[in-house]
Amino acid sequence: MDTPNCRNRCVGPFSRASCSLLPALSVFAALAPASGRAEFAINLQPPASGLAREIYDLHSLILWICAAIFIAVFVPMLVALIRHRKSLGHQAAGFHDNQAVEIAWTVIPTLILLGMAWPATRMVIAMKDTEKEDMTIKITGHQWKWEYEYLGDGIRFMSNSSTPKEQIDGAQPKGEHYLLEVDHPLVVPAGKKIRLVTTASDVIHSWAVPALGVKQDAIPGFIRDTWFKADNPGTYRGQCTELCGVGHGFMPVVVNVVTPEQFAAWRQEQKDQLAAIAASAGKTYDMAQLKTIGEKVYAANCMVCHQATGAGIPNVFPALAGSKIATGDKSGHIDIVLNGKPNTAMAAFGKQLSDLDLAAVITYERNTWSNRTGDLVQPADVAARRK
Amino acid sequence: MNTTAISETAPHHDEHAPAGIARWLTSTNHKDIGTLYLWFSLFMFFFAGALAMLIRAELFQPGLQLFQPEVFNQLTTMHGLIMIFGAIMPALVGFANWQLPLMIGASDMAFPRLNNWSFWLLPAAGILLIATFFVPGGAIAGGWTMYPPLYIQGGISHDMTILAVHILGISSIMGAINIITTVLNMRAPGMTLMKMPLFVWTWLITAFLLVAVMPVLAAAITMLLTDRHFGTHFFNAAGGGDPVMFQHIFWFFGHPEVYIMILPAFGIISTTIPAFARKPLFGYASMVYAVASIAFLSFIVWAHHMFTTGMPVGGQLFFMYTTMLIAIPTGVKVFNWVATLWRGSITFETPMLFSLAFVFLFAIGGFSGLVLALVPVDIQLQDTYYVVAHFHYVLFSGSAMAIMAGVYYWLPKWTGRMYDETLGKVHFWLTAIAFNITFFPMHFLGLAGMPRRIPDYALQFADFNMISSIGGFVLGASQLLFLYNVVQCIRRGAKAADKPWEGADTLEWTLSSPPPYHSFVTPPIVK
Numbered sequence: 067m068d069t070p071n072c073r074n075r076c077v078g079p080f081s082r083a084s085c086s087l088l089p090a091l092s093v094f095a096a097l098a099p100a101s102g103r104a105e106f107a108i109n110l111q112p113p114a115s116g117l118a119r120e121i122y123d124l125h126s127l128i129l130w131i132c133a134a135i136f137i138a139v140f141v142p143m144l145v146a147l148i149r150h151r152k153s154l155g156h157q158a159a160g161f162h163d164n165q166a167v168e169i170a171w172t173v174i175p176t177l178i179l180l181g182m183a184w185p186a187t188r189m190v191i192a193m194k195d196t197e198k199e200d201m202t203i204k205i206t207g208h209q210w211k212w213e214y215e216y217l218g219d220g221i222r223f224m225s226n227s228s229t230p231k232e233q234i235d236g237a238q239p240k241g242e243h244y245l246l247e248v249d250h251p252l253v254v255p256a257g258k259k260i261r262l263v264t265t266a267s268d269v270i271h272s273w274a275v276p277a278l279g280v281k282q283d284a285i286p287g288f289i290r291d292t293w294f295k296a297d298n299p300g301t302y303r304g305q306c307t308e309l310c311g312v313g314h315g316f317m318p319v320v321v322n323v324v325t326p327e328q329f330a331a332w333r334q335e336q337k338d339q340l341a342a343i344a345a346s347a348g349k350t351y352d353m354a355q356l357k358t359i360g361e362k363v364y365a366a367n368c369m370v371c372h373q374a375t376g377a378g379i380p381n382v383f384p385a386l387a388g389s390k391i392a393t394g395d396k397s398g399h400i401d402i403v404l405n406g407k408p409n410t411a412m413a414a415f416g417k418q419l420s421d422l423d424l425a426a427v428i429t430y431e432r433n434t435w436s437n438r439t440g441d442l443v444q445p446a447d448v449a450a451r452r453k
Numbered sequence: 454m455n456t457t458a459i460s461e462t463a464p465h466h467d468e469h470a471p472a473g474i475a476r477w478l479t480s481t482n483h484k485d486i487g488t489l490y491l492w493f494s495l496f497m498f499f500f501a502g503a504l505a506m507l508i509r510a511e512l513f514q515p516g517l518q519l520f521q522p523e524v525f526n527q528l529t530t531m532h533g534l535i536m537i538f539g540a541i542m543p544a545l546v547g548f549a550n551w552q553l554p555l556m557i558g559a560s561d562m563a564f565p566r567l568n569n570w571s572f573w574l575l576p577a578a579g580i581l582l583i584a585t586f587f588v589p590g591g592a593i594a595g596g597w598t599m600y601p602p603l604y605i606q607g608g609i610s611h612d613m614t615i616l617a618v619h620i621l622g623i624s625s626i627m628g629a630i631n632i633i634t635t636v637l638n639m640r641a642p643g644m645t646l647m648k649m650p651l652f653v654w655t656w657l658i659t660a661f662l663l664v665a666v667m668p669v670l671a672a673a674i675t676m677l678l679t680d681r682h683f684g685t686h687f688f689n690a691a692g693g694g695d696p697v698m699f700q701h702i703f704w705f706f707g708h709p710e711v712y713i714m715i716l717p718a719f720g721i722i723s724t725t726i727p728a729f730a731r732k733p734l735f736g737y738a739s740m741v742y743a744v745a746s747i748a749f750l751s752f753i754v755w756a757h758h759m760f761t762t763g764m765p766v767g768g769q770l771f772f773m774y775t776t777m778l779i780a781i782p783t784g785v786k787v788f789n790w791v792a793t794l795w796r797g798s799i800t801f802e803t804p805m806l807f808s809l810a811f812v813f814l815f816a817i818g819g820f821s822g823l824v825l826a827l828v829p830v831d832i833q834l835q836d837t838y839y840v841v842a843h844f845h846y847v848l849f850s851g852s853a854m855a856i857m858a859g860v861y862y863w864l865p866k867w868t869g870r871m872y873d874e875t876l877g878k879v880h881f882w883l884t885a886i887a888f889n890i891t892f893f894p895m896h897f898l899g900l901a902g903m904p905r906r907i908p909d910y911a912l913q914f915a916d917f918n919m920i921s922s923i924g925g926f927v928l929g930a931s932q933l934l935f936l937y938n939v940v941q942c943i944r945r946g947a948k949a950a951d952k953p954w955e956g957a958d959t960l961e962w963t964l965s966s967p968p969p970y971h972s973f974v975t976p977p978i979v980k
Contacts, residue, residue: 075518077594089529089824097809106897106916106917107897107901108897108900108901109897109900109901110900110901110902111834111901112902116831117829120829121829121830121832121833122831124826124829127826128823128827128830129824130826130827131645132820132823135731135820136816136817136820138853139787139791139815139816140791140813142791143626143791143794143812143813144797145796146791146796146797147794147798147799150730150795150796150797150798150799151798151799151801152731152798152799152800153800156796156797156799158730158731158796158797158798159732159734159796159797160732160733161735161738161796162733162734162736162793163735163736163738164735164736164739165589167792168739168785171784171785171787171788172781174781175781175784176781178542178776179778179780179781180826182823183773183774183777186773186827186829186830187773187786189828189829190766190769190770190773190829193764193829193832194765194766194769194829212793225640227496233516234517234909235516235517236516236517240515240516240912242913243730243860243913244515244911244912245515245909245910245911246911262822264763266604269601269602269603269606270602270603270696271601272761272835272836274902274904276833276901278904279832280832281761281832281833281836282761282763283761283763285690285697285715285762285763286602286690286695286696287690287691287695287696288690288695288696289687290762290763291763291811292763300894304902305902305904305907306904307761307904308761308835308836308907309526309596309600309603309836309906310520310593310603311594311595311606312523312526313522313698314906314907315522315906315907315909315910316522316909317902328510338952343501343730352750378765379523380589381589381591382523382590382591382592382608383660393483395595404617409605409681410606411606419582432515
């Protein structure tokens with residue numbers, strides 16, 4: 067807490083560096099994103115799937131109809147406001163109620179609405195048709211990252227925001243894809259019908275990629291489905307669109323659409339990596355190795371709440387530095403990380419992370435900041451406490 | 454309307470209100486209570502408006518500058534909650550208290566003591582809400598819609614908010630019962646239902662909506678409370694519950710709530726436009742039927758707030774069709790206002806300027822509502838800034854600007870003094886222009902895919918956000934002119950005539966300005 071007026075503000079999960087900056091000074095620096103992206107975009111993103119294109123066209127149609135009605139209604143109003151003023155000596159007419167007019171302005175809008183409802187109905191039915199898919203991907207929303215699982219392939223990974231927090235705090239210039247970049251994007255083949263089934267582990271999230279015309283809430287305890295078929299290879303970006311807590315604005319979605327051949331190669335590579343991890347199950351690691359892995363796992367999974375300093379956010383998220391759990395019995399620490407704490411933002415990481423990652427992050431937490439337990443937690447210790 | 458009223462300019466013999474603070478604490482007089490409601494809502498309007506200024510300051514540029522996400526989420530959540538329950542609703546109830554007895558020729562509200570209690574519950578709830586900023590963990594931060602399971606994760610402020618919303622709900626229900634009883638039983642002789650001013654009609658229908666849906670909200674938040682503390686699992690799938698069920702219950706309240714905030718605004722506009730066009734409302738009966746239709750439809754459209762939760766095809770189509778139907782009675786209202794203006798003898802005093810802007814801007818909000826009604830388009834726009842733009846066009850340029858029109862229109866009656874017309878017009882133009890600079894670009898942001906309720910955003914959204922923030926600061930600052938104008942009017946405004954508006958024709962204008970403390974003790978005869 068460097069300045070008095072920062073005391074109440076700097077209680078968030080990101081670094082406090084921004085507090086010492088005068089916001090006004092960085093205004094103009096931030097104003098110069100010289101990328102090729104469409105500045106002042108005023109319409110839906112360029113569609114990259116059949117569904118998105120139909121939505122785009124439907125929206126354009128409705129917009130033109132609305133514009134026509136707007137002109138039809140407000141031109142007479144403007145004429146009245148200009149010509150029928152008292153200051154011009156206009157005398158008020160006394161007329162009111164005219165059944166023919168009233169029937170007309172009820173029936174005509176009804177017909178226009180029927181005209182709008184017809185194409186919309188066709189599209190709703192198409193969007194809900196998740197059958198005859200080429201592949202299915204299960205998407206699980208976690209606070210605050212996405213998990214992708216390719217059903218039937220055993221491929222499963224987490225997708226975290228990769229925007230450095232120095233950029234968020236203004237300590238570094240912001241990159242081209244600021245807040246819309248991840249460490250592991252979803253990879254899918256072009257031209258294939260991808261069925262998505264969504265769920266969540268904690269609160270409601272929403273998985274959205276505007277260019278593909280997809281937005282589906284991910285609801286804990288329930289499975290929902292939707293689909294898309296991307297026209298061409300490319301990278302498409304979106305964000306979580308349902309408020310899900312502190313990290314809601316930092317939970318991007320990135321979809322890499324590749325050719326079917328590239329996808330087959332990528333799939334084989336993922337399977338090979340999974341095999342390598344399985345082979346290393348019984349290995350033991352030393353303190354330096356565990357802390358190196360653990361620091362990365364901590365940054366991706368724990369830091370938003372417990373902070374880089376391990377100090378947490380007072381009264382919101384508990385500190386790890388000096389905490390009873392992180393300096394007490396090893397098994398208690400492993401249990402809370404594996405199983406989470408009900409009705410809080412502390413997730414059950416047992417389902418999200420591998421034994422090695424869990425062992426590493428627990429070792430890191432027990433031997434960083436003021437914590438000096440000297441304990442080593444090996445993957446086998448974690449495996450033993452899984453129920 | 455042809456009326457013969459008994460003028461009551463002479464001081465009344467039984468004016469025995471206590472002086473000072475006791476007058477306000479113990480008052481059972483509808484005018485005093487109306488005034489209290491209006492001041493309370495003005496205070497809350499500025500408080501929640503200040504939160505909006507902080508939001509726009511953080512969103513002025515990308516990156517986190519002023520607030521960390523935890524605090525930012527508290528600002529957006531409390532801005533919404535306080536504007537709805539603390540500013541817009543109490544302001545409209547304030548209008549009801551002042552105007553309903555005067556417009557139907559009644560001596561007071563039907564239940565004056567209940568009326569006193571309805572109001573004095575509000576400061577208790579308001580203090581409780583504002584206090585949440587200072588408890589451990591801060592105010593609620595999961596959105597004013599209070600969706601679980603996120604709401605279950607929060608700290609003590611979440612329990613305080615549940616209690617505050619319960620209190621506000623009790624206040625609203627009692628106020629609504631009072632209004633229904635007053636309007637149905639205390640109309641002056643000769644004032645049949647179909648002779649009531651439209652403002653009275655809109656409030657009568659709104660009061661029925663309140664009685665119908667506030668208990669539903671109470672049920673929803675009570676279930677949240679028991680889920681939080683008493684081991685129930687209404688909204689927890691692990692215990693057999695369903696988080697989406699909360700959304701169904703909440704929006705069954707929430708959509709009628711939207712009309713609770715707009716129908717009395719329709720009533721104000723349907724009063725001011727004929728007055729300043731010097732011409733009767735074009736279709737009185739069809740306006741009444743349109744309001745009743747909108748109220749009915751409001752009960753069967755709730756799930757259009759939930760199209761992305763993943764409903765079956767049949768559900769999506771049903772709620773899309775019913776939502777589109779609302780455009781018909783809403784269109785009827787706009788057409789009627791325009792037809793009322795046609796061949797009138799129009800003048801442009803401040804209340805009329807606000808009313809005209811209402812018709813124009815509310816229509817934009819109506820059109821964006823129609824766009825959002827279409828499920829495929831809504832899938833793209835749900836939870837983006839397009840929705841933020843939409844509901845500010847219906848709630849700010851809708852409800853709030855109608856309230857401002859009503860305040861300028863009736864201020865001479867309430868205070869016996871005129872406001873400063875020039876200042877009023879400056880306030881109007883600054884508000885109308887700044888409002889559009891603030892909220893029109895949000896349509897573009899939403900279309901381009903910017904989610905709502907985020908403290909930081911990608912770089913392609915930077916330009917419109919900065920424009921929007923600048924508009925927002927001007928919009929916020931302009932409202933200080935409103936406060937200044939009202940205070941100056943009360944303190945040293947020129948003496949107002951009993952009927953300062955040439956075209957006004959409702960009963961309150963037959964009384965003195967300000968009206969006697971007890972008015973219409975002998976009811977007027979309406980022909």
